[in-house]
Amino acid sequence: MQHTQLSPSEISELIKQRIQKFDIKPEIRTEGTIVSLKDGIVRIHGLAEVMQGEMVEFADNTYGMALNLERDSVGAVVLGRADHLAEGQTVKCTGRILQVPVGESLLGRVVDALGNAIDGKGPIETEHFSPVEKVAPGVISRQPVSQPLQTGLKAIDSMVPIGRGQRELIIGDRQTGKTAVAIDAIINQRGTGVKCIYVAIGQKASSVAAVVRKLEEHGAMAHTIIVVASAAEAAALQFIAPYSGCAMGEYFRDKGEDALIIYDDLTKQAWAYRQVSLLLRRPPGREAYPGDIFYLHSRLLERAARVNAEYVEKITHGKVKGKTGSLTALPIIETQAGDVSAFVSTNVISITDGQIFLETDLFNSGIRPAINAGLSVSRVGGAAQTKIIKKLAGGIRLALAQYRELAAFSQFLSDLDDATRKQLERGQRITEIMKQKQYAPLSVAEMALVMFAAEKGFLDDLPLNRIAEFENGLRTSMRANHQDLIDKINQSGDYNDDIAAVFKKIVETFKNTFVV
Amino acid sequence: MTGQTETIARPYALAAFEYALAHNELPVWEKMLQAAATMATDKQMQILFSNISVTSQKLLELFLEILAPLLDEPRKNFLKLIAEHKRFNVLPDIFLKFKIYKEEQEKIIPIEIISAVALEGNFLKKIADAISLRVKQKVTTQCTVDPQLLGGVMVRMGDKVIDGSIRGKLNRLLESI
Numbered sequence: 001m002q003h004t005q006l007s008p009s010e011i012s013e014l015i016k017q018r019i020q021k022f023d024i025k026p027e028i029r030t031e032g033t034i035v036s037l038k039d040g041i042v043r044i045h046g047l048a049e050v051m052q053g054e055m056v057e058f059a060d061n062t063y064g065m066a067l068n069l070e071r072d073s074v075g076a077v078v079l080g081r082a083d084h085l086a087e088g089q090t091v092k093c094t095g096r097i098l099q100v101p102v103g104e105s106l107l108g109r110v111v112d113a114l115g116n117a118i119d120g121k122g123p124i125e126t127e128h129f130s131p132v133e134k135v136a137p138g139v140i141s142r143q144p145v146s147q148p149l150q151t152g153l154k155a156i157d158s159m160v161p162i163g164r165g166q167r168e169l170i171i172g173d174r175q176t177g178k179t180a181v182a183i184d185a186i187i188n189q190r191g192t193g194v195k196c197i198y199v200a201i202g203q204k205a206s207s208v209a210a211v212v213r214k215l216e217e218h219g220a221m222a223h224t225i226i227v228v229a230s231a232a233e234a235a236a237l238q239f240i241a242p243y244s245g246c247a248m249g250e251y252f253r254d255k256g257e258d259a260l261i262i263y264d265d266l267t268k269q270a271w272a273y274r275q276v277s278l279l280l281r282r283p284p285g286r287e288a289y290p291g292d293i294f295y296l297h298s299r300l301l302e303r304a305a306r307v308n309a310e311y312v313e314k315i316t317h318g319k320v321k322g323k324t325g326s327l328t329a330l331p332i333i334e335t336q337a338g339d340v341s342a343f344v345s346t347n348v349i350s351i352t353d354g355q356i357f358l359e360t361d362l363f364n365s366g367i368r369p370a371i372n373a374g375l376s377v378s379r380v381g382g383a384a385q386t387k388i389i390k391k392l393a394g395g396i397r398l399a400l401a402q403y404r405e406l407a408a409f410s411q412f413l414s415d416l417d418d419a420t421r422k423q424l425e426r427g428q429r430i431t432e433i434m435k436q437k438q439y440a441p442l443s444v445a446e447m448a449l450v451m452f453a454a455e456k457g458f459l460d461d462l463p464l465n466r467i468a469e470f471e472n473g474l475r476t477s478m479r480a481n482h483q484d485l486i487d488k489i490n491q492s493g494d495y496n497d498d499i500a501a502v503f504k505k506i507v508e509t510f511k512n513t514f515v516v
Numbered sequence: 517m518t519g520q521t522e523t524i525a526r527p528y529a530l531a532a533f534e535y536a537l538a539h540n541e542l543p544v545w546e547k548m549l550q551a552a553a554t555m556a557t558d559k560q561m562q563i564l565f566s567n568i569s570v571t572s573q574k575l576l577e578l579f580l581e582i583l584a585p586l587l588d589e590p591r592k593n594f595l596k597l598i599a600e601h602k603r604f605n606v607l608p609d610i611f612l613k614f615k616i617y618k619e620e621q622e623k624i625i626p627i628e629i630i631s632a633v634a635l636e637g638n639f640l641k642k643i644a645d646a647i648s649l650r651v652k653q654k655v656t657t658q659c660t661v662d663p664q665l666l667g668g669v670m671v672r673m674g675d676k677v678i679d680g681s682i683r684g685k686l687n688r689l690l691e692s693i
Contacts, residue, residue: 022689026680031672045522048675061691072522 030093035073040082040234041279044074044091053133057092058085065098068280075280077236079114097133100244101126102251106225107195110212113229113241130247132240136302141311148384149260149328152188152441153181155371155434158393158451160356163384164258165306165326169348171333171340172358176370178332180438182262183211185330187220188441189260195252196224197261199245202238202268205230218439238272246303249327256312256323265332266297270344287343298351304329354378367435374401386444388495392451396430403427429459432467445489446475452503458511470514477510525606529613532594542618548586553611555582556604565605572599624654628672632665647671
């Protein structure tokens with residue numbers, strides 16, 4: 001197809017330079033022939049020297065990836081459209097493993113699984129390329145998770161805190177707000193220096209467009225890369241997209257910066273991989289997934305890590321010294337009717353450092369984010385939690401889980417003793433305080449104040465339906481009168497008696513003006 | 517050669533080759549396999565192959581009769597085995613594989629030299645010598661003329677291609693711009 005518009009690289013001076021620099025040495029390459037072609041899977045005869053995972057070149061600048069190396073043939077997937085390929089065409093080895101562009105210039109852009117811009121803002125110029133499949137950093141290069149990654153959601157930061165370099169699964173049925181949690185986490189990274197990558201796999205293009213619009217609205221696109229392999233794209237691209245996104249995130253990690261990557265969602269990636277595997281005639285296993293479905297996700301999630309300063313120094317050749325890097329992963333898994341014991345979900349649960357479990361019932365009863373406090377855990381985040389939140393929200397998860405049990409049990413009882421009734425009322429208020437609107441992440445200080453009010457029992461004598469209003473007002477009054485305190489807490493995260501005294505004063509002053 | 521028939525052809529070719537090598541009968545085996553392959557690629561034979569009323573016993577008799585001058589007991593047995601497994605259609609692949617084994621044994625690599633215009637013998641020898649020096653093996657050359665290349669030569673050794681043609685260079689120039 002001929003384009004009628006000139007592209008920026010078509011300036012005659014540039015073309016002249018390219019012609020001058022052009023290497024006219026004969027090219028040595030390995031060739032093969034397409035034997036069969038079906039559903040985006042190509043069987044190639046020849047290509048004796050091809051490597052596993054190598055890019056192969058088809059006619060008309062189409063690329064594929066060699067996945068099956070068999071005795072007499074090579075099985076490859078076409079990365080993109082395959083309708084112009086035909087049996088008998090030649091296929092060339094490229095000698096390269098699949099690579100994607102990485103770097104700062106990708107921030108604010110929407111790209112496909114191969115790193116090509118698809119947002120209509122012109123081509124992306126990057127200096128660096130990185131292989132899509134890389135081995136995760138080893139034991140020696142790692143450091144324990146110790147810094148918090150604030151999502152800005154009260155329920156998550158207080159009960160299932162996430163640390164930088166952690167892998168925390170977001171799991172739940174459809175329509176339970178999984179993506180909403182992830183988007184809020186991205187929005188809350190504004191101004192923190194954490195780069196975000198949102199990988200959309202097998203989603204409707206309209207949903208992705210809505211996410212992009214929301215992020216732009218909240219000024220969060222500047223620090224975000226969106227990698228899209230929509231439902232309309234080839235299964236091979238949907239399977240490769242998380243690895244591409246991960247390579248883009250690793251670039252920041254290896255530079256001593258912090259990055260957050262969201263895989264939305266890995267269930268669909270597993271489906272795409274199952275399709276590719278079955279078409280390649282690999283033997284099916286449980287739920288027809290291939291034998292390496294666990295490795296598919298474990299090698300991906302293992303690349304999310306916190307690396308130490310020596311590693312960063314080595315990778316950057318001494319340019320960055322004394323800085324640790326991290327890549328935090330929030331994979332998303334969609335369950336069917338709350339069944340967490342399906343194959344892929346149990347796999348990913350066992351790989352990750354904890355999960356945030358979202359429930360339809362909670363969502364429908366208006367508790368949003370619909371986090372189930374009992375089933376959600378964070379195995380390493382506790383060490384990374386901000387001191388002030390840890391102090392004030394320490395018992396909340398347990399109290400809430402106990403309350404749910406008690407609430408279910410108390411339905412059968414007519415008379416409740418005083419202690420039980422108190423506990424129930426406290427639980428109701430905590431549940432109420434954990435509710436949060438979408439796209440409204442909170443700072444550490446605001447969150448701490450709300451926790452303080454709940455913890456010290458200031459909410460106990462308020463009617464349930466006024467709690468949200470009270471919380472809102474409390475935060476507004478704090479922002480209006482104590483900006484210096486907010487800044488101080490956000491920066492240090494410390495908690496002491498002085499801060500407790502000021503908090504007490506703020507809550508008491510506001511409560512006196514709050515008309516019940 | 518296609519992937520599937522190649523896999524089927526391999527054990528037959530290997531067995532025939534190893535037997536012929538052990539009994540010092542490589543040339544005559546090659547001749548027989550070549551003749552059989554030519555027969556199998558014949559259009560009328562192909563019609564017979566696909567006709568279910570023609571049994572493999574009938575086909576075997578036909579092969580034995582036509583190839584009679586080239587056959588002794590072991591070679592007859594070979595054809596009987598082919599008939600038993602109804603593999604007449606892979607005979608061309610068996611021959612090709614057999615030839616590859618034979619060339620490997622004799623340390624000869626077949627190369628194909630493709631040029632835009634017919635090459636002079638002198639020049640051809642020069643290319644063949646240069647390549648045989650590089651791969652440290654003898655080569656047998658086969659020439660093809662393809663005006664599409666515009667100029668220069670393209671050398672093909674198995675899956676490897678050395679592309680020194682003007683067409684290839686133009687294509688790469690196009691890509692780099």
